[in-house]
Amino acid sequence: MSYTSYFYLLFFLGVLVALYYLIPLKKRWLVLLGGSYFFYWMASGKMIVFLLITTVSVYLGALAMEGEQQAFDSVCKSLKKEERKARKAVMMRRKRYIVFAMVLINVGLLAFLKYYHFFSANINALGSHLEPGFQLPALKLLMPLGISFYTLSAVGYVIDVYRGQTAADHHFGRLALFLSLFTNITEGPISRYDQLAGQAFEGHRADYRQFTFGAQLILWGLFQKMVLADRAALLVSTVFGSPSDYSGGIVILAMFVYTLQIYADFAGCMDIVRGSGALFGIEIARNFNQPFFSKSIGEFWRRWHMTLGAWFKDYIFYPVTLSKTNMKLGRWAKKHLSVHLGQAMPTAFALFFVWLANGLWHGAAWKYVAYGMYYYVLTLFGLFGKPVIHCFYEKTGIRKESRPWQLLLIIRTFILVNIGMLLFRANSLRIFAEMFESMFRKTTGNWLELGLDRHDLAVLALGALLMLMVGIVRERGICIRERIASWPMVLRWTVYAGVFCAIVLLGAYGSGYGVVDPLYANF
DSSP, X not given: OOTTSHIIIIIXXXXXXXXXXXXXXXXXHHHHHHHHHHHHHHHHGGGHHHHHHHHHHHHHHHHXXXXXXXXXXXXXXXXXXXXXXXXXXXXXXXXXXXXXXXXXXXXXXXXXXXXXXXXXXXXXXXXXXXXXXXXXXXXXXXXXXXXXXXXXXXHHHHHHHHHTSSOOOOOHHHHHHHHHOHXXXXXXXXXXXXXXXXXXXXXXXXXXXXXXXXXXXXXXXXXXXXXXXXXXXXXXXXXXXXXXXXXTHHHHHHHHHHHHHHHHHHHHHHHHHHHHHHHTTOOOOOOBSOGXXXXXXXXXXXXXXXXXXXXXXXXXXXXXXXXXXXXXXXXXXXXXXXXXXXXXXXXXXXXXXXXXXXXXXXXXXXXXXXXXXXXXXXXXXXXXXXXXXXXXXHHHXXXXXXXXXXXXXXXXXXXXXXXXXHHHHSSSHHHHHHHHHHTTSOOBSOTTOSSOOHHHHHHHHHHHHHHHHHHHHHHTTOOHHHHHHTSOHHHHHHHHHHHHHHHHHHOSXXXXXXXXXXXXXXX
């Protein structure tokens, strides 16, 4: 069920909102749970069983860890110091076994369904050289909707319970709602239990201000998705579908337009789901914060797909950074090399696993591994090059805070990100290399035969300019929703009507346009 479909916007949301505010406050969570499972069943059918397996496993696993902790706490005070220390070690070991089992079950399920074909194809290719006739069987596997998203939320929950940061939830319905909430299940955001579970479970009263804020976000999200992203998809699919037919400026244009497409698509869908959540009084986590105003690759990834980056930081980067092996590496580098390398090398070691996971999370193909490694290498340049960069500023006298220099850094980062997007969209590493090389050759292909006519190109350009202006306003700390809400009613509703008419009149749907599914729903 697409977030831009008539069924979702008019029937599903409309009925769910009506039911939510008609039943008693304390029972309203049941409407959200029932609606979320209906939403998932409509999209994935029988594969809903995988969502149930994840929910039941982490529910029982968290309770088991709590049981171990309570058993220790009940006898802790009566034990002597040495006995207490030994008993605590046993308790922690048992909790580690439980959390390891939960991670193994759920990440293993994700890995099997998502990566079996990738790994089996590579193993078969290698095995055929080592042992003729070696062949892993081909399996018909389908990906459950949102498994890459709800698995991370589930794993984050059990790890937080293990760490003592979150109490195990005894209410199965609350945990089930947290993992299945229809606003988050398709393409995120990847929410934390303590941020979402409570507010989704507790009933909310109707609030006109929240309702209008939600409607604003939905309209803006629909504009980004239907007017810009779906229109850009025509040009992108034309060029990337036949990359050998184009070179020079057309390939560069396609690269930039794909960046616009994926941003308008993903950010647009995030605004729709955040707006949908606001209709029920639920604040869904932000996933974007004007990423193209970033001055470095690190800053870009703190602004782009923010909940994924935060998850990797908390559950991969910090544990690896603080591991005994990594700490020893840092002490050795500090003693034998330099203070800077003593700090940088452990960070670089941890970042390798972060970027490898980032690449593989996005897809089961070597190009996604290369995508992660591309950003890893760029990050290493910034990490190990700090002394050189510092020396550069001292020698040249350039003021880092000056506006021209800040703009130059933004442009540099934007170009590097677009190259990453080219790699992300190309059908293979070989095609990426060919397209990248072709950008530096003379332009071939017709500018007006790329799937878009002059009208479409004008709409795309003006829409991109509007997104840029909105981003500039937000970057200055101005909340556009609150600003619009403060306007007189006639002006306010004129703006709403204008955006609605733009979606209806300029949306890329109907004759001549194909249906474009949300891009991140495929991950």
